[in-house]
Amino acid sequence: QNHLASRLARHAGRTPDKVFATRPGQSDVTYAQLFAGAERMAAALLAAGLAPGDRVAVQVEKSMEALQLYIGTVLAGGIFLPLNTGYTAAELGYFLGDATPAVVVCDPARRAEIAPLAGSAAVFDLAPDGTGSLIDALPDVAGFDAVARGAGDLAAILYTSGTTGRSKGAMLSHANLASNSEMLVGYWQFTDADVLIHALPIFHTHGLFVATNVALFAGASIVFLAKFDPEAILDAMPGATAMMGVPTFYTRLLENPRLTREAASNMRLFVSGSAPMLVDTHEKWEERTGLRILERYGMTETNMNTSNPYDGERRPGTVGFPLPGVELRVMADGAEVATGEIGVIEVRGANVFQGYWQMPEKTAEELKPDGWFITGDLGIVDERGYVSIVGRSKDLIISGGFNVYPKEIEEAIDDLPGVVESAVIGVPHPDFGEAVVAVVVGEACDPSAISGALSGQLAKFKQPKHVEIVADLPRNTMGKVQKKELRDRYGQLFT
Ligand code: ATP
Ligand code: MG
Numbered sequence: 001q002n003h004l005a006s007r008l009a010r011h012a013g014r015t016p017d018k019v020f021a022t023r024p025g026q027s028d029v030t031y032a033q034l035f036a037g038a039e040r041m042a043a044a045l046l047a048a049g050l051a052p053g054d055r056v057a058v059q060v061e062k063s064m065e066a067l068q069l070y071i072g073t074v075l076a077g078g079i080f081l082p083l084n085t086g087y088t089a090a091e092l093g094y095f096l097g098d099a100t101p102a103v104v105v106c107d108p109a110r111r112a113e114i115a116p117l118a119g120s121a122a123v124f125d126l127a128p129d130g131t132g133s134l135i136d137a138l139p140d141v142a143g144f145d146a147v148a149r150g151a152g153d154l155a156a157i158l159y160t161s162g163t164t165g166r167s168k169g170a171m172l173s174h175a176n177l178a179s180n181s182e183m184l185v186g187y188w189q190f191t192d193a194d195v196l197i198h199a200l201p202i203f204h205t206h207g208l209f210v211a212t213n214v215a216l217f218a219g220a221s222i223v224f225l226a227k228f229d230p231e232a233i234l235d236a237m238p239g240a241t242a243m244m245g246v247p248t249f250y251t252r253l254l255e256n257p258r259l260t261r262e263a264a265s266n267m268r269l270f271v272s273g274s275a276p277m278l279v280d281t282h283e284k285w286e287e288r289t290g291l292r293i294l295e296r297y298g299m300t301e302t303n304m305n306t307s308n309p310y311d312g313e314r315r316p317g318t319v320g321f322p323l324p325g326v327e328l329r330v331m332a333d334g335a336e337v338a339t340g341e342i343g344v345i346e347v348r349g350a351n352v353f354q355g356y357w358q359m360p361e362k363t364a365e366e367l368k369p370d371g372w373f374i375t376g377d378l379g380i381v382d383e384r385g386y387v388s389i390v391g392r393s394k395d396l397i398i399s400g401g402f403n404v405y406p407k408e409i410e411e412a413i414d415d416l417p418g419v420v421e422s423a424v425i426g427v428p429h430p431d432f433g434e435a436v437v438a439v440v441v442g443e444a445c446d447p448s449a450i451s452g453a454l455s456g457q458l459a460k461f462k463q464p465k466h467v468e469i470v471a472d473l474p475r476n477t478m479g480k481v482q483k484k485e486l487r488d489r490y491g492q493l494f495t
Contacts, residue, residue: 002146003174004155005074007182009035009146011219015192020216021064021224024232029064029224037065039144041072044137045103048122052077052147054102055157057121059083059092059114061107061128062202062226065135067212069105069126070202074174077147078103080156081169082203086477093117095159098169098358108132128226151175157357158205160300163480164376164394169357170301179350180303181213183324188269188294189310190242192219197236197243199225204478205300206274211244234258242269247277248479250293254284264289269310273298273319275480276389276407278414278421282316295319297389299375301353302326305345306387318386325349329372330381342405344393345379346372378405395483397426399434402461409436409454409462416453418444423473424464425486429494437490438464445469466493 011018016032023029045056056073058081060066073080081099083092089110096104096117104118108125115123124134149155155174159167184190196215200207215222223236230253233243243249250272253259270285273296285293296307297319305328308320322328329336332343348371355363366374378390390407397404406424413422420441429435440450447467454463468490474482 002075002077002149003151003153004149004178005071005146007178008071008074008213008216011192011216015219018192018219019221021198021222023064023224024235031219034064034068035071036142037068037138038071038075040138040141041065041069041134042075042144042146043139043141044134045072045076045078046147047137047139048103048124050076050078050102052149053079053154055079055081055099056103056105057081057083057096057099057101058105059085059087059107059110059203060105060126061085062207063126063128063130064224065126065130066202069134070208070212074149074155075144075146077149077153079154082156082158082208084159084203084477085201089113089117095167096121099157105134149174151178152354154354156209158208158300161204161476161478161480163476163482164392164484168359168362171354171357172303173354176303176351176353177209177213179325181209181217184210184214184304184307185218187307187310187323188214188242188271190214190218190220194218194220194242194268195240196220196222197225197233197240198222199228199233199249200244200246201477204274205298205303206244206246206478209303210271210273210298228252230256231258234263237263238266241267242271243267244271244273246274246479247272247281248275248475250277250281250285254281254288259288261288261290264291267291269294271296273304274478277316279316279411280414297377297387299377302347302349302373302375303351305347305351305375308386315386318382318388320387321385322347322387323351326351328381328387330379331374339383340380342378342380342390345375345377345387345389347375348372395425397424397434397436399426399429399436400432400461404436404462409438409458409464412454412457413438413440413450416445416450418442419450421473423481423483423486425483425490427487427491427493429465432465435465435494436462437493438467439473439486439490440467440469441472442469443471466490 012031012035021029104121106114126132126134157169292314298304308314326349330343337343409424422440426434
């Protein structure tokens with residue numbers, strides 16, 4: 001028995017001829033075809049010397065074959081280790097050195113650069129069009145007996161996005177992944193009648209585990225899009241029922257006049273996560289489509305922790321309630337805070353990872369022996385139980401000895417006329433320790449008008465000491481604002 005693979009393959013056995021994926025301009029892929037390919041991948045991995053627990057490090061463009069490689073790795077008893085396609089050779093050197101994989105799969109265009117970094121691993125390549133030496137190595141056999149793996153064995157190591165520092169490899173067990181996906185299918189009411197628009201990258205937890213695993217566990221179909229493209233999403237929407245995206249998907253779609261109530265009339269669910277969604281985006285989306293986006297909160301280390309309800313009130317600006325099986329508490333100075341107070345969010349449950357790969361000290365700091373994981377996110381639970389994320393502990397600003405929560409200032413700025421969005425950071429200041437700096441997107445905005453408007457609204461210590469107008473905020477591939485980069489950029493303003 002292979003704990004995760006048996007669940008992933010459940011519907012392949014029951015409905016082999018059902019379409020798993022439609023692909024614009026390419027042939028459909030049935031459940032039987034998906035798994036036949038995955039089984040051949042598994043056989044190829046074993047032939048390459050993969051043993052249970054070995055890592056398969058993968059940096060390739062999104063393709064059906066890449067998805068089959070994920071499933072094939074699980075079937076073969078390996079640990080799937082996807083890497084962001086944006087990583088440079090220098091970054092890959094760190095990841096491959098850290099992960100010591102037995103197999104490395106890369107894009108043929110980068111093979112010459114990556115092979116020397118692969119150590120003793122077997123190296124294969126896989127191109128965006130689904131060709132490559134990995135495909136050439138597939139044995140011409142049907143069927144594969146999944147390598148036995150238990151609930152506690154590792155299925156994947158996923159590196160965190162690196163928003164707050166160097167990416168850490170989160171070790172995820174078969175049960176971590178299976179339990180969360182199983183629960184989400186029920187919570188978000190996925191069935192085999194669903195057609196999910198899949199436009200997220202598959203090197204990150206959102207596209208790989210939330211979207212792919214939930215679709216497979218439910219026996220649903222996906223519209224498989226290699227990249228985020230508003231036109232392709234709008235083409236797919238009339239035939240789809242659900243979409244999962246990061247907030248930038250939604251803001252970009254709102255810019256497209258094709259997004260109408262009519263276009264979304266077949267859709268039952270829009271999910272957003274990975275980064276905070278502005279209340280304004282929630283409101284505009286509802287005006288345009290008549291549907292309320294369901295915002296949820298998760299992490300590489302934990303999969304999904306909280307979600308707005310499927311049936312109850314979805315509250316913009318919140319990430320909803322702790323999901324079934326997930327315990328959540330908000331802590332400050334070693335104790336739980338009162339309702340409505342800010343503290344660090346901790347979670348516990350079957351979803352919580354097994355620790356950081358090769359980082360025992362970091363694991364010990366953040367994952368307590370009694371199972372509570374310190375997320376590093378600051379949050380509030382209100383009297384109705386809704387959780388709100390107010391930022392990350394690493395982004396907390398301490399100015400003149402006072403705590404300043406960036407989100408409060410950002411919300412005040414975002415409400416001002418002409419402002420599109422903003423990011424508030426702390427930078428070194430000789431008198432205050434840190435000074436509040438606001439980086440604002442809004443072509444027509446004037447820094448002194450913003451400062452003037454805020455002075456009537458916010459306590460002096462919260463008011464930005466400097467307002468910078470920019471064309472856009474630096475974001476990574478998951479749409480997360482890179483505050484670290486902003487702190488580097490504006491770090492010298494007062495020193
Ligand atoms: P690193 O841990 O390497 O600094 P990261 O935390 O951005 O990077 P991920 O695991 O991809 O890496 O992201 C998880 C984080 O994303 C959460 O801890 C939280 O800060 C943020 N996040 C996810 N969903 C939401 C949401 N709905 N609202 C606000 N923040 C969110
Ligand atoms: Mg993190």
